[in-house]
Amino acid sequence: MMTEAERAQPGEILMASPRGFCAGVDRAIEIVERALRKFGAPIYVRHEIVHNTYVVNDLKQKGAIFIEDLAEVPPGATLVFSAHGVPKAVEHEAAVRGFQVFDATCPLVSKVHVEVAKLAREGYEFLMIGHKGHPEVEGTMGQLSDGIFLVEDAADVAHAPVTRPDKLAVVTQTTLSVDDAADILAAVKARFPLVREPKKQDICYATQNRQDAVKVLAPKVDVVIVVGSPTSSNSNRLRELAARLGTPAYMVDSATDLQPEWLDGRPRVGLTAGASAPDVLVQAVIARLKALGSVSVRSLPGVEETIEFPLPKGLGDKSMAEAGF
Known part of the structure; x- marks a missing residue:
């Protein structure tokens, strides 16, 4: 049972950690x-x-x-x-x-591309878990001219036109719901017991960390606000996750999208941001929440992200190749 000290206090904004840019x-x-x-x-x-x-x-x-x-x-x-x-x-x-x-x-998407190319040379077919039309899915599936099939949910797995079940690998869009991807992967393994999984889960560290932070945040508050654009896959997954955990959740592209009625009878506000949402937008949402009655802001403890990726050669810093990527 959560103590009152662990919950956000009335009028308090509780911030998920980590949030925002990856x-x-x-x-x-x-x-x-x-x-x-x-x-x-x-x-x-x-x-x-x-x-x-x-x-x-x-x-x-x-x-x-x-x-x-x-x-x-x-x-x-x-x-x-x-x-x-x-x-x-x-x-x-x-x-x-x-x-x-x-x-x-x-670079975490590029790693998936490299794995697809390597296993294709070894004669593998692929199932890709992802959302149709998303540019990352189009990019990964476009690494091959054939032999890679998209599955968006567990039902798709039953109809996947796999011809080499003994030489089948699975890859995943990096910004999916961790839980949804696990459910679909379970269906893949049930139909194709010999499927080859990635050595390390394709879903990126930032997506996982932000989802884990929402799992901590959502039970402590009355409503969750996710800062992110409608086209952002990882931001949409954060909103869906909070709602699935039983907390009303809304996504805003900017502070002006925030509707005062969302806060009616919900004085404890949780706030997070997708991996493509800059902090300037988060600060603007905080300012609007304060104008609507919030009185304080507190960040929850969470995973500290220290990873940095080098720039391509020709733009100043060490290149990806020089850095060992």
Whole structure:
């Protein structure tokens, strides 16, 4: 039984820890900003660099141009691949067109790409657990021309057109719900007992840590507010997780999205932010909550994240290769 001291006090904002930017997002934004400083505007970015409206608009103002089709990029331009990764066909097209390319793919996504390429050479087929249409899923599945099948839920596993059950591996979108992915993986293992799992879970450390922090936060508060954009997979999973734990939960792209009625009869507010949401947005939400009656802010203890990813060669710091990635 939780003591009153462990719960948020009425009028208190309780902050999940960790929350907000992860190392992969920090790195991706830094790549665009350094490219702008070094080469000048415009810098072209394939897809939103990370799924956050504020971040994308801020970089647009600094001279970044976000595109989906490489045909929109003029010859000789500098191009950045987003943190979600790209299919092999996009890499090839960029090389053929002669763009100067900086790859902001999160190193944890790149590790999945490397594993897919390695096992494909050994004759494996793949099941990918993920959300259809998400750019990370398109990038990972696009590492191969065939032999990789998407499963979005346990029901999909029964219909997966696997032809080599004895040479089957599973990979996962890095920003999924840890619990949902485990349920789907259990269905995969039940149908394909010989399936090869990753040596280390594909779901990234930041996604896991933020979900674990919500599991600690949600029981202590009356309502959970998640700062994140609607397109952000990991932010959506945080909101869903809090709701699944029985706490009303809402996601806001900015402080102006916060509705006063969400707080009616719910004086203890929990606050967290997805891995692509900057702290400036969190601070704005805190200011709005205080204007609506919250009186204090307290951070819960949590995992301290110290991981940093080096930048690509040509942008200043040590490259990924030099750092051993």
